[in-house]
Amino acid sequence: MKFVALCFLILGACAKSNYADSGGDASDKNAACFVHSRECVSFTWEKMPTEVQAGDILLKFFLLNAADRTQVLADPQGKIALSLVMPGMAHGSSDITVVREDTGIFRASGLFFSMHGAWELHVQLKNGDVVSDEAIIPLHF
Amino acid sequence: MKLLFLFTFSLPLQAWAAACCGGGLTAPSIILGEDSAQMSVSYSNQAVVSDVDAESLWHHRQDPETTETYTLNVAHIFWDRWQAGLGLPIVKRSLGDESSSGLGDVAGTLGYEYLPEWEYSSWRPKGIGFVQLTAPTGRSNMDSDQTFQLDVRGRGFWTLGVGTLLTKIISRWDLFTSLDVHRSFSHSYSDDQFTGTLIPGYGGDLGVGAGYNVGPYRFGGSITWTYEDPIDMEGTINSQGSAQRYATTALSLSYLLPEEWSVTGSYADQTWFGSPTNASLGRGLLITAQKRWLR
Numbered sequence: 001m002k003f004v005a006l007c008f009l010i011l012g013a014c015a016k017s018n019y020a021d022s023g024g025d026a027s028d029k030n031a032a033c034f035v036h037s038r039e040c041v042s043f044t045w046e047k048m049p050t051e052v053q054a055g056d057i058l059l060k061f062f063l064l065n066a067a068d069r070t071q072v073l074a075d076p077q078g079k080i081a082l083s084l085v086m087p088g089m090a091h092g093s094s095d096i097t098v099v100r101e102d103t104g105i106f107r108a109s110g111l112f113f114s115m116h117g118a119w120e121l122h123v124q125l126k127n128g129d130v131v132s133d134e135a136i137i138p139l140h141f
Numbered sequence: 142m143k144l145l146f147l148f149t150f151s152l153p154l155q156a157w158a159a160a161c162c163g164g165g166l167t168a169p170s171i172i173l174g175e176d177s178a179q180m181s182v183s184y185s186n187q188a189v190v191s192d193v194d195a196e197s198l199w200h201h202r203q204d205p206e207t208t209e210t211y212t213l214n215v216a217h218i219f220w221d222r223w224q225a226g227l228g229l230p231i232v233k234r235s236l237g238d239e240s241s242s243g244l245g246d247v248a249g250t251l252g253y254e255y256l257p258e259w260e261y262s263s264w265r266p267k268g269i270g271f272v273q274l275t276a277p278t279g280r281s282n283m284d285s286d287q288t289f290q291l292d293v294r295g296r297g298f299w300t301l302g303v304g305t306l307l308t309k310i311i312s313r314w315d316l317f318t319s320l321d322v323h324r325s326f327s328h329s330y331s332d333d334q335f336t337g338t339l340i341p342g343y344g345g346d347l348g349v350g351a352g353y354n355v356g357p358y359r360f361g362g363s364i365t366w367t368y369e370d371p372i373d374m375e376g377t378i379n380s381q382g383s384a385q386r387y388a389t390t391a392l393s394l395s396y397l398l399p400e401e402w403s404v405t406g407s408y409a410d411q412t413w414f415g416s417p418t419n420a421s422l423g424r425g426l427l428i429t430a431q432k433r434w435l436r
């Protein structure tokens with residue numbers, strides 16, 4: 001009987017709403033390197049996403065100079081595919097459009113976050129349908 | 142008889158679920174009273190007010206997403222203590238100026254009254270066991286083709302569950318408890334960019350509720366705790382999910398009309414109790430009209 005009462009007390013306890021700091025800057029690190037190549041990718045927000053509006057980013061693909069580790073812009077080897085994934089919920093988001101602007105510079109639009117929490121931006125390089133390399137940038141909305 | 146009849150209003154409240162991306166399982170359609178058949182039509186309007194991430198941190202929504210659901214529930218005794226039911230939801234999701242509507246996940250139920258109330262007992266409840274099969278007729282998140290994914294109206298998995306409902310009337314009070322365990326099965330997805338498989342696991346609901354009956358009125362309250370195993374992604378994108386947990390509290394007022402008709406208004410809130418994690422929490426109203434046919 002005591003066990004049953006204890007279960008009810010635990011299950012029936014009021015929800016403790018531990019609110020996170022406000023803001024959706026999605027800017028944990030904004031950079032990651034690919035798994036197989038020496039190339040890295042970073043991004044900056046051009047249009048910040050909101051709960052009712054998709055965001056746009058500017059992607060920079062670069063290699064690190066062997067001498068002083070400065071960034072050297074370079075186009076990636078393969079077709080770029082971008083996707084937002086919320087790993088905790090195992091779902092993605094809507095399609096993202098990628099357009100090349102200059103050497104190593106790409107504009108991606110349509111980044112929509114369907115809910116708040118931890119997300120990942122998967123930047124994949126593809127040869128045909130095969131993913132040849134991938135960089136994962138964690139972000140928070 | 143009236144008391145037993147009004148029990149039925151407690152069940153649709155299980156239809157409330159984590160609102161992100163189409164909601165949860167459709168509630169089982171089950172006859173709890175001494176009727177041969179019943180049909181109910183309900184309308185719910187729910188707003189997502191907070192997201193809770195996998196670290197159990199809450200995020201308040203500035204622009205709540207709303208979900209309107211019209212549900213048709215039918216159930217029929219087809220042989221002795223056996224019954225069959227069907228739940229058919231039509232879901233409309235809105236965010237800002239955008240909206241989308243269509244069929245949600247359809248659920249079929251097969252029930253058996255394993256603890257009948259043929260004679261009075263001061264302690265023994267009435268018990269109904271059920272098997273429920275949910276079909277992924279509502280579009281899932283990975284099958285969405287809209288920017289805001291408002292066309293997501295289901296979980297995207299075939300789900301098979303077993304459960305039980307226990308009810309007891311004591312004077313003017315009625316009490317119920319429900320328990321179900323379900324298993325969701327893998328779902329493959331493919332579009333021009335990504336292919337893969339979503340691998341879900343087990344889940345369960347535990348509900349308790351009570352009602353106080355005065356003439357044709359019933360004042361009720363219930364709370365249902367829901368748990369879902371993590372969902373993993375394999376394929377073009379690989380990731381491991383997190384478990385989902387939340388509790389739904391509901392308050393209801395029912396009124397019995399002539400000729401076996403009745404209406405119920407309910408308020409449900411997912412921010413009051415439990416320790417939610419990895420879920421979108423909503424609150425809203427549910428209105429149900431029900432017709433039953435006596436045995």
